[in-house]
Amino acid sequence: MNNVSLGSGLVGKSWAMLFASGGHQVRLYDSDPAALKLAVAEVHSKLKSLEESGDLKNSSQFSAEKQGRLIMGNENTFRLTS
Numbered sequence: 001m002n003n004v005s006l007g008s009g010l011v012g013k014s015w016a017m018l019f020a021s022g023g024h025q026v027r028l029y030d031s032d033p034a035a036l037k038l039a040v041a042e043v044h045s046k047l048k049s050l051e052e053s054g055d056l057k058n059s060s061q062f063s064a065e066k067q068g069r070l071i072m073g074n075e076n077t078f079r080l081t082s
Contacts, residue, residue: 008039020067021057036073
């Protein structure tokens with residue numbers, strides 16, 4: 001299992017779901033704690049919705065609940081330095 005770190009915007013949330021469907025642990029980052037909490041909740045809600053509609057990627061191996069457990073928020077930001 002690999003670890004992936006992503007921003008919590010639209011693209012980051014989409015990649016998070018894709019990586020989680022392959023069993024990878026994902027940490028979403030955002031400098032705004034409220035935005036981060038909302039992003040994680042949105043991802044978990046979307047995973048459940050996809051599972052209910054039969055469109056969840058790799059659902060035979062990883063349920064929405066299992067994929068959701070692989071996606072976490074992290075308020076610690078990292079900085080790029082030169």
